[in-house]
Amino acid sequence: MHSSSHAHPQQQDMTNGAGPVAAVVGGTSNPKLALERDRKRIALRQRNLATWQDGPSPPSGSLDSNMKKNTGFIKRVRQGLGVDAKPQLIKETATLNLDKYVEELTQAIPEGLSKCTLAKDCIAAAEIVTELHARFDPPVFAQPLAVALSSALAPPNKAQLQAMQAEQKEREEANRVSRQKVMLRIAAELALVEVIRARDGSSTQELPGQDWLFHILRDLLSTDREHVNVPILITLLKALGPQLVGRPSEDPEAGEAAHEELILPPATSAKFRKLCETYFTTLSKRIVTEHQRLQEQDRKNHEAYIKSGDIFEDRQQRYEKMTKSFERVNENGKALSELLGVAMPQLTDLGRASDIGLAVNLDSRSTLANDRSDEDFATGKSPWEDEDTKRFYEDIVDLRDMVPASILGSVAATAAAKETTEQPQEEESKVAESQEMEPSQSDEGASKTPVALSPTLTPAKTDAEGAADEQISAGPAAQLSALLARLPEQTNRTMIDSAAVDFAFLNSKAARRRLVKHLTSIPRNRLDLIPYYARLIATLHPHMPDVGKGVLEILDDEFRYLQRKRLAEMGETRAKNARFIAELTKFRVTPLHTIFHCFKVCLDDFSSFNIEILATLLETCGRFLLRIEATTERMRGLLELLRRKRMVSNLDHRNVLLLDNAYYQCNPPEGKAVVAKPRSHLELYVRHLIYDVLTRKTFERVLKMLRKLPWSDEEVLTTLHEVFLRVWRVKYGHVHLLALLLADLQPHHPDFVIAVIDAVIEETRLGMETNLFKHNQRRMAIVLYLGQLYIYRLVNSGIVFDQLWSFVTFGHPNGQPLPGQVCNLDAPDDFFRLRLACTLLDTCGACFNKGSLRKRLDEYLAFLNLYVLSKEQPLPMDIDFMLQDTIEAVRPGWVLKKDWAEAAQAVNDIMAAHRAAQPAAAATATPGGGKKMEAEIEEEAEDDDSSSDDDDASGSESGTRARGGRARRLSGSEHGDGSSTSSSDEEQTDDDGEEATLDDDEVEEDLVIRRSQQSEEDREAEQEFERELAKMMAETNVASNTGGGTNRGVAHHGRGIFDQGLPFIKKAAREESGNESSPATQDGQMRFELLSKRGNKHQAHTLHLPSDSAIAVTTREKQLQELQERRQLKEYVLGYEGREDEEERRELEKSLGRRGFAVRHAK
The missing domain is CATH 1.25.40.180 (Serine Threonine Protein Phosphatase 5, Tetratricopeptide repeat)
Structure with missing residues (x-):
């Protein structure tokens, strides 16, 4: 088988x-x-x-x-x-x-x-x-x-x-x-x-x-x-x-099998x-429709490519999706055509015609039209606010492309509805009468002209089929109920169009009546549904005109009823009615005479209730009526009448405001379109990289693009300086990325980075000098930027503390804020500087928790407490909460003092301690004091290391801290996929740098003190080395001499006897008298010491031999060789110690890098 x-x-x-x-x-x-x-x-x-x-x-x-x-x-x-x-x-x-x-x-x-x-x-x-x-x-x-x-x-x-x-x-x-x-x-x-x-x-x-x-x-x-x-x-x-x-x-086999x-x-x-x-x-119609749409999309892609040189990704994806859909339905159509023995529809190829049109005039229809529409939107000449609004009201789905014509109604009825929408306004009444034909009449007419009808999905039924359909009539009713129940949730264009198609399949006279009743019963608090319901009516109106007609009749009756019943509690109902009529006007469903009748009624009775209705109508459809050619003159006259009525009427402020807003929204004052600042292509590119492209995932790519720029060009430097300074134009959550970019550019362009840092500090100072409210958001971003620059080690702690102290002292007499003291730059009721201080402390305050920096921050917090009490009390709730959160983050358990005397006493104690510490600080300039300070600093560094180990063991996200993250990212940037970058680019939180306890200020101070003592230590080390070397040479003199070379002449063979070391007493005596232990050349002679032994007593006798004698020459060469060996050995020993120090330093850097620290050594 x-x-x-x-x-x-x-x-x-x-x-x-x-x-x-x-x-x-x-x-x-x-x-x-x-x-x-x-x-x-x-x-x-x-x-x-x-x-x-x-x-x-x-x-x-x-x-x-x-x-x-x-x-x-x-x-x-x-x-x-x-x-x-x-x-x-x-x-x-x-x-x-x-x-x-x-x-x-x-x-x-x-x-x-x-x-x-x-x-x-x-x-x-x-x-x-x-x-x-x-x-x-x-x-x-x-x-x-x-x-x-x-x-x-x-x-x-x-x-x-x-x-x-x-x-x-x-x-x-x-x-x-x-x-x-x-x-x-x-x-x-x-x-x-x-x-x-x-x-x-x-x-x-x-x-x-x-x-x-x-x-x-x-x-x-x-x-x-x-x-x-x-x-x-x-x-x-x-x-x-x-x-x-x-x-x-x-x-051919049909006849054979007929019997x-x-x-x-x-x-x-x-x-x-x-x-x-x-x-x-129906499948053939869809194939033809999708083929036409595919060709149209291909033509638009071609025009877009010619216009801009590129096809956007969303347009390309849409084209690919349409291509796959067309190929699928086309293949299914071919298979079904072969099985049924019917022909496939003819597909016309418009590609050649499109190509010819483009070849004749490339820009005549696409580019100029788009430019003109953009200009119309910008200058207010278009009836629509923007392109999306225009598509919403004008791009209506044609149900004939999706629903069989037999379900929508006869071709004659459809054509009549279409003529209705296209005829001039003065013929509306006549066409409306022709459209009032009952569905039964249209069906009757359809039966008389079967040739003109499209095939139906439900063939001619027998009596049995009709009876069966009557029995399942509850099915469509249930589907219609479900559709109507879903309508309030259809709040976008695609969903409401889908609902229109679904209703078309359930089309009947009873269904249309139910739909009309449902559409006109919108809840008063759901005015957002009206535009979508109006679009649904506009979609159905060309094929089911009784839907739009029924809705308009109900709205008109309701409008007349509301004119009679002028109750205050019906304000929402009046707004709903007016907006529904206006929305249908923009879809060209409401006849023009109907909407202008509503305007006339409201203007004739210029009462408070009608002013609200008039304002709603103008705000919704006034712009549309004023800018379409058929109603421009009539609408201008109406607006002029409204303006005169407003001038002569004694209206309250609320009604005046309503009318003014509606009038200017409908007819805004003429003005030129906002002209964009001319920028060069390079400037636009840099701004695009920083403002649009820069994210955590694209950080490495943006950095590469910036480094590829021509930095030698003055224009490039100016643009980059402006972009890196205007940090308030960057998203608040991306400020740390800008600081990280600056940190990565620092090794390659240090002068540029220094200029940006100087500008940031100057901008902070300028903000305090001007103290303009409109710049508050800018000042917040600058302070956050400064904190991030410290996190990425571009500024030291001294700059941060200078800014913190300036927040609480700048502008006050003698730098002392006092309660009730009036300061032009920092008023008692101005709390913005507290926001700046909290922002800076939230960003990098957690780093100041060890060593001397902890003490400096504690002193600042005490003075900050004094500054807070100098402001008007009580503090605003948001400032109070921000301050408490900041102190809890940087010093958990530290409590703000509520009494001015206590806070002032705490500050006085700190100042007294500083004055007492000044003599001690002077004593540290002596050698003993320097050693003591060095010991203290080393002890603090050890404390920092131990605390870093504890923090690392606690597991509190040490891998995502910015101070160590940058070091890890830089060290791991060669390993591929940018995962190290993502760890360093994590969103900065209020506790950034909590584990970065090894501060650069301490490291720099330590290195400076060590450098000041370096010369003295070198001298002591050299003296110690000389003593150890002399002792070693004395003890190993014989062994070192016998291990020499074999090519030093005859005198070398007696070395074991004649080269014994001189007595140390005599040698020491010569050293004390200033003589060298080596022979001296004097008047062409060389001095030797002859060692003799009489009994157990050694004696040294001085001999003078000619300098050119064999023993003198050999001895001189030996002395020079030994001197060279001593120098080389000294270099080896010192180099060994240096290598050990270097290895220890590298091990320390690796250890700190694993825990999230970046160490920088001062030269």
């Missing part, structure tokens, strides 16, 4: 000229096998019809009621009903007593049917189910099975699909289609053999199973406006196309064919 999966041979046969049905008959390429299967289907159908009519046949013998065997049978049914399981299942069906398990059996059969994917398995499944059908009564087995299959083949719930995300919806639909393809294939097989039929088992047709299949297929296709069910229909037609829709007339008995009567087969061809017609 051949299966239905052989699709490629089928396509090859079709390309050779044979039709699809001729190539594949009944799911196989073997005609004889297909005929044999048809005969088997007819035999099974006769048996099932007998079961429906006469009931089940009694068993031939006793039945086995063993529970194990029965449950095993049900389990095998779940596993599959294919040809392999057929003999065993048929045998057990006749021998097992399954009466108690019928309900479980009907639930298991759909699962087993879903595993039948081949044609032979489907036939086998039909035989197995037929055997089971013959065992049980139809109400017990067949009807529950039909219900289960109907549920499995039901269309998807639209409400649930709309609630899903796009990806989830696409995934869910794909799963449903793949599941229903198999299920509909086998369900059609069971319906053809009459195992299943309508739920109640009754039908006026001779073959009710085929009627059940028709309704299932119609429900799937008629609700599928997006054509996702095309694969389901293709699978069904590939398997059972000849049986359901018959063979195409051009099929065979047909599975379906010709009338039923014609119904199926008409249903499928109608569905194919």
